[in-house]
Amino acid sequence: MKVTFPHLGSMYIFCKAIAETAGIEYVLPRPTSNRTREIGEYSTNESVCLPLKIILGNFVEALEDGADTIIMVGSGPPCRLGLYDRIIKIVLKDMGHDFRWLTIPGIFNWQAFMQNHEETKELRKELSFANFAKFPFAILMGWKKMNWCEHLEKTAARIRAMAIRPNEVDHMLEHTLEAIDKAGTMSSLSKAGKEGLEAFESVEKNKRPPLKVMMVGEVYTIMEPSINMDVEKRLGHLGVIVERSSYFSTHIRKGSRLDRKLLKKRKQFLDNAGRYLKYDVGAECNFSVAETIQAADEGYDGVVHVYPFSCMPENNAASVLSIAGPDLNIPILPVVIDRQDMGLRIDTQLEAFVDVLRWRKQGQIL
Numbered sequence: 072m073k074v075t076f077p078h079l080g081s082m083y084i085f086c087k088a089i090a091e092t093a094g095i096e097y098v099l100p101r102p103t104s105n106r107t108r109e110i111g112e113y114s115t116n117e118s119v120c121l122p123l124k125i126i127l128g129n130f131v132e133a134l135e136d137g138a139d140t141i142i143m144v145g146s147g148p149p150c151r152l153g154l155y156d157r158i159i160k161i162v163l164k165d166m167g168h169d170f171r172w173l174t175i176p177g178i179f180n181w182q183a184f185m186q187n188h189e190e191t192k193e194l195r196k197e198l199s200f201a202n203f204a205k206f207p208f209a210i211l212m213g214w215k216k217m218n219w220c221e222h223l224e225k226t227a228a229r230i231r232a233m234a235i236r237p238n239e240v241d242h243m244l245e246h247t248l249e250a251i252d253k254a255g256t257m258s259s260l261s262k263a264g265k266e267g268l269e270a271f272e273s274v275e276k277n278k279r280p281p282l283k284v285m286m287v288g289e290v291y292t293i294m295e296p297s298i299n300m301d302v303e304k305r306l307g308h309l310g311v312i313v314e315r316s317s318y319f320s321t322h323i324r325k326g327s328r329l330d331r332k333l334l335k336k337r338k339q340f341l342d343n344a345g346r347y348l349k350y351d352v353g354a355e356c357n358f359s360v361a362e363t364i365q366a367a368d369e370g371y372d373g374v375v376h377v378y379p380f381s382c383m384p385e386n387n388a389a390s391v392l393s394i395a396g397p398d399l400n401i402p403i404l405p406v407v408i409d410r411q412d413m414g415l416r417i418d419t420q421l422e423a424f425v426d427v428l429r430w431r432k433q434g435q436i437l
């Protein structure tokens with residue numbers, strides 16, 4: 072058995088750690104490229120969401136590289152994401168690929184457990200006792216690595232905005248994530264993480280106070296830098312700290328329903344969004360609105376709203392935000408991702424937005 076999984080930011084480090092520690096063979100999906108995107112585009116129709124096309128492309132490339140078992144994260148209605156696993160499976164079969172499929176449920180309930188039990192029936196026969204025995208530690212290792220990755224990414228986003236040479240921070244982050252990925256024991260993992268944090272703190276900083284924006288929007292687009300044209304990094308280079316609530320661990324904690332504090336916070340978010348939305352539109356729509364309200368309340372300088380061109384919930388959120396922005400007196404930049412996106416276009420948009428934020432901060436415009 073050779074498993075593969077989708078590409079989503081640094082999530083591959085988590086998946087790889089579990090597979091390696093449990094002794095399961097895997098194929099790392101290739102970094103998302105134009106070819107990946109084109110495979111997805113040519114094999115689906117134009118109304119299909121961009122994330123589905125990219126994930127499909129990732130899987131095709133991984134199957135070409137020898138994978139035979141696909142592990143996909145599932146979800147539920149009302150958004151189209153709830154159908155991703157079924158659609159991708161059908162498209163891949165139509166394309167003539169031979170593979171086994173395993174859905175990791177988006178919400179861990181009894182029904183999901185039964186489906187998972189059924190899907191893993193054949194796969195379990197290929198695993199040895201040693202694989203099973205190592206599995207709890209493998210999950211722990213993956214979880215720890217993911218937490219380190221996210222902590223380092225958040226720290227890098229803060230330091231990058233203040234650094235005299237932001238490129239240095241990018242290299243440090245890359246280098247530290249590599250070390251986290253390679254760490255084979257808990258102690259080497261924590262050593263790699265701490266060294267990364269120390270390196271960030273040693274960076275030479277400028278005196279200009281950084282701006283702070285909240286990044287809201289569609290989960291996949293927010294978390295995968297190759298899709299969002301590295302908005303977080305680009306803003307960091309312009310002196311802006313980017314904060315976001317969507318991390319892979321957030322969604323695992325949400326799905327497991329064990330983190331009561333997080334669930335309470337999400338419920339509170341939905342209540343807050345009620346000021347503009349009287350029902351749950353689906354996916355992250357209401358959260359994009361709620362996080363914008365939160366950003367305004369907490370004195371953020373602006374909000375960047377990132378979403379794919381044909382994303383139904385986030386197009387709804389965009390309409391609401393066009394009213395909420397002036398109402399809450401907070402600038403909102405919609406970054407709509409589609410096929411034609413070029414780095415230059417994004418740079419122009421971001422630079423103009425950051426100018427506006429600085430002028431507002433200096434009191435030159437209201």
Ligand code: SF4
Nearest residue numbers: 120150152354382383
């Ligand atoms: S949130 Fe948007 S992009 Fe994601 S599945 Fe739903 S419609 Fe598609």
